[in-house]
Amino acid sequence: MNAAFDARLKAELDALRAAGTYKTLKHLTGPMAAEVHMQEAGDVVVLSSNNYLGLADDPEVIQAGIDGLRTYGAGTASVRFICGTLQIHRELEERIASFFGFGAALSYVSCWSANEGLIPTIATAGNTIISDELNHASIIDGCRLAAAKRTRYKHGDMDDLERKLREADGTAFIITDGVFSMEGSLANLPDIVGLAQRYGAVTIVDDSHGTGVMGKTGRGTIEHFGLEGKIDILTGTLGKALGGAAGGFVAGSPALIDTLIQRSRTQLFSNALPATVAASSLAAINRLAACPELLDRQHANIAYFRAGLARLGFRPLDGPSAIIPIIVGDTAFAIAMSDRLLKRGVFVTGFGFPVVPEGTARIRVQMSSALTRAELDRALAAFEAVGTELGVIGNQPVGSADFKGSELR
Ligand SMILES: *Cc1c(COP(=O)(O)O)cnc(C)c1O
Numbered sequence: 001m002n003a004a005f006d007a008r009l010k011a012e013l014d015a016l017r018a019a020g021t022y023k024t025l026k027h028l029t030g031p032m033a034a035e036v037h038m039q040e041a042g043d044v045v046v047l048s049s050n051n052y053l054g055l056a057d058d059p060e061v062i063q064a065g066i067d068g069l070r071t072y073g074a075g076t077a078s079v080r081f082i083c084g085t086l087q088i089h090r091e092l093e094e095r096i097a098s099f100f101g102f103g104a105a106l107s108y109v110s111c112w113s114a115n116e117g118l119i120p121t122i123a124t125a126g127n128t129i130i131s132d133e134l135n136h137a138s139i140i141d142g143c144r145l146a147a148a149k150r151t152r153y154k155h156g157d158m159d160d161l162e163r164k165l166r167e168a169d170g171t172a173f174i175i176t177d178g179v180f181s182m183e184g185s186l187a188n189l190p191d192i193v194g195l196a197q198r199y200g201a202v203t204i205v206d207d208s209h210g211t212g213v214m215g216k217t218g219r220g221t222i223e224h225f226g227l228e229g230k231i232d233i234l235t236g237t238l239g240k241a242l243g244g245a246a247g248g249f250v251a252g253s254p255a256l257i258d259t260l261i262q263r264s265r266t267q268l269f270s271n272a273l274p275a276t277v278a279a280s281s282l283a284a285i286n287r288l289a290a291c292p293e294l295l296d297r298q299h300a301n302i303a304y305f306r307a308g309l310a311r312l313g314f315r316p317l318d319g320p321s322a323i324i325p326i327i328v329g330d331t332a333f334a335i336a337m338s339d340r341l342l343k344r345g346v347f348v349t350g351f352g353f354p355v356v357p358e359g360t361a362r363i364r365v366q367m368s369s370a371l372t373r374a375e376l377d378r379a380l381a382a383f384e385a386v387g388t389e390l391g392v393i394g395n396q397p398v399g400s401a402d403f404k405g406s407e408l409r
Contacts, residue, residue: 019334020332028219031057032244034370038347043213045367045375050240052322053212053294054370055284061243066281079274081261087310088278093249094300095285100219100236101228102251106260107273111237112246116145117160117266118204118235118250119175123148127170130161130201132187139206148173160189165199170254172199178207178221179214182356182364184223184323186214193230207300211324218288218295223371229290234258238277245277246330297369298319298322301376305367308380313393316365324365328392334361337386344382 027039032051037074068088076084089107096105108114109251119142123129126149128351132138134155143150149169153160165172175195176187189205196203207220213225218241222231234254240246250260260267273281288294302322309316309326314327328334331352338350341363352361371379387393 005069006017020184020335021354026347034368034372035056036347039349041342042345044342044345044347045371045379046368047346047371047379049237049244049368050209050314050366051244051368051370052241052298052366053218053284053288054368055241055294056244056355058243058284058287060282060287061280064283065245065276065280069276071279072275074276075271075274078271079267080267081268084272086275086278086376088275092273092278092282094280094337099289100222100234100251101252102234103136103252104254104257105249106257106267107238108248108250108266109270109273110239110246111206111235111264112141113270114132114235114248114250115139115142115206117260117264118233119143119173120147121201121205121264122256123173128164128168128171129173129175130164130168132156132176135177136181136208138403139175139177143175151219156185156188158188158195161192162199165195165201168199168201173204173324173405174201175204175206178205178210179321179323181209181323182325182362183317184319184321184325185317186210186224186320189221189225189227189231196232202232203230204232204235206235208235209237209238209239209323211322212288212295213298214320215269216295217292235391237335238273238281238284242282242283242288243277245280247273247277247281267404271379294369300368301369301371302367304373305365305376305380308376309383312380312384312387314383316366322367324367326363326365327360328363329359329361331361333361333390337363337390340386340389344385346379346382348379 020099028035029039031218032049035043035045046183067070072088078084093105093107108117115138123146125147129143129146129148129150131143131152132155133152151164153164174192178187192203210221212218222228234253235250239245314326316324328337334350334352337346348365367393
């Protein structure tokens with residue numbers, strides 16, 4: 001190792017430690033579930049995973065993965081268009097297309113890879129991509145790779161979006177998260193669809209945090225707003241509610257999917273989703289479709305936990321998703337609070353600057369259908385104890401109902 005380069009890396013890591021933003025990995029000794037055993041902290045209740053429906057250790061999902069591995073082996077050791085497409089890929093993609101109500105779908109090894117494979121392929125030179133400023137990093141990076149003119153609109157600001165649409169060249173692509181992961185808020189899809197129709201724009205929604213959470217049957221934010229058939233392109237992950245392993249997809253028209261098969265670089269030059277993951281994800285979608293009680297339990301848990309926090313004097317941001325952010329202000333404070341919660345057996349991550357704007361550090365709770373009432377009560381007791389220790393409850397409400405993401409970036 002080049003000693004000077006290594007020294008530079010170490011100095012940069014020290015700077016992260018000094019700023020309190022250094023991340024430490026925690027090691028689980030078993031599957032992701034409502035409670036896990038963590039090497040560093042023992043048995044803990046998990047309030048910070050995207051395992052929204054508790055399917056990561058679902059017996060049917062696990063069995064499907066095992067069967068997929070037995071039937072297809074580890075993989076095809078090649079990219080899809082050469083000799084890497086398996087029957088299970090087609091089954092998964094047909095299921096994704098029909099489940100979400102699109103003409104066709106294509107799987108990728110992650111939603112990151114799907115966004116990077118989609119955006120530059122369609123947002124070519126002479127066209128314009130218009131992106132919500134709080135969009136996920138994978139959308140931002142996908143946009144950076146595109147030859148199209150790139151613009152951002154202020155978070156959720158429909159007037160700003162309309163201004164950008166008026167200034168757009170060629171085909172305009174509006175791209176947004178369905179559910180914003182740090183706020184738990186939704187994109188204003190009804191107005192976005194209205195503007196897209198007025199200006200002839202193409203709409204793209206990445207609903208990674210909405211899938212398996214929003215909508216009466218868990219089909220996501222599009223279903224929540226009753227906009228089935230009105231969004232042009234959906235991207236999403238299979239690594240959150242839908243089994244939690246990995247994988248992502250693009251759903252859209254057959255011509256779009258065919259274009260991606262021809263041109264999308266993360267599709268052409270990178271291996272397919274492993275068969276075991278394709279099979280377990282397919283089983284997860286089938287579980288969601290067959291078990292509406294998973295969603296009912298998740299919604300009941302969200303209501304129960306929000307009511308419990310309110311009773312203790314916390315004021316989390318409002319929102320309809322499974323994300324419950326408690327704004328505490330200071331980054332170091334958020335990290336200290338999450339450390340103390342972990343010591344009391346609750347795993348919930350604190351996020352600070354630069355992930356969220358300065359002064360809006362937060363504890364982000366994510367609710368899962370897998371959590372029992374007893375686990376939620378244990379978690380609330382820990383919030384009460386830590387809130388009291390840190391002097392943040394009992395005096396005044398914690399959190400800020402006045403916070404608006406749009407004012408802060
Ligand atoms: C989590 C997330 C991703 C990344 O998904 P992976 O499948 O893990 O790559 C992409 N977009 C959004 C909006 C996300 O929340």
